[in-house]
Amino acid sequence: MRLAAVGWVAGDRVRRALVQREWTVRNVHDISRAVQQRLFLTFAALTIALVIALPLGVVLSRSAGILRSATFALANLSQAIPSVALLGLAYVFLGSGPKPAILALAAFSVLPILRHTLVGLPSIAPALPEAARGVRIAAPRALRRVDPPQP
Numbered sequence: 108m109r110l111a112a113v114g115w116v117a118g119d120r121v122r123r124a125l126v127q128r129e130w131t132v133r134n135v136h137d138i139s140r141a142v143q144q145r146l147f148l149t150f151a152a153l154t155i156a157l158v159i160a161l162p163l164g165v166v167l168s169r170s171a172g173i174l175r176s177a178t179f180a181l182a183n184l185s186q187a188i189p190s191v192a193l194l195g196l197a198y199v200f201l202g203s204g205p206k207p208a209i210l211a212l213a214a215f216s217v218l219p220i221l222r223h224t225l226v227g228l229p230s231i232a233p234a235l236p237e238a239a240r241g242v243r244i245a246a247p248r249a250l251r252r253v254d255p256p257q258p
Contacts, residue, residue, distance in 0.1 A: 148205055152212030160217045164224025182218040
């Protein structure tokens with residue numbers, strides 16, 4: 108009796124796996140479209156967050172004081188708001204569609220990028236930017252080629 112029950116459970120698992128595979132094959136177009144939509148949302152939000160956080164991090168890494176504190180307070184505020192509340196607030200102002208999701212994802216992405224930029228740039232050996240100035244590399248080019256910490 109016990110062997111029959113084990114066989115029935117194993118057979119049921121195989122049937123469920125076949126049904127799931129069949130469903131996946133039948134709906135592959137819908138699945139691929141959903142994956143494309145999520146990738147679009149992710150990369151759009153990441154692009155917005157990078158455009159905001161990287162220049163801000165570069166400016167703040169070269170300054171100190173109240174501007175840095177105020178910017179971090181604002182960035183920390185975005186992390187303190189629950190994600191569902193931020194998404195609901197974005198829906199009120201932007202309506203439905205991808206815009207509120209992109210806004211919410213970008214708002215939550217700014218702080219980690221900003222924090223890592225502010226931690227990474229001061230950790231560069233002071234001799235590297237000085238050497239770049241010595242060989243007359245322009246400041247924007249030095250930021251891209253010399254300033255990033257080397258592994």
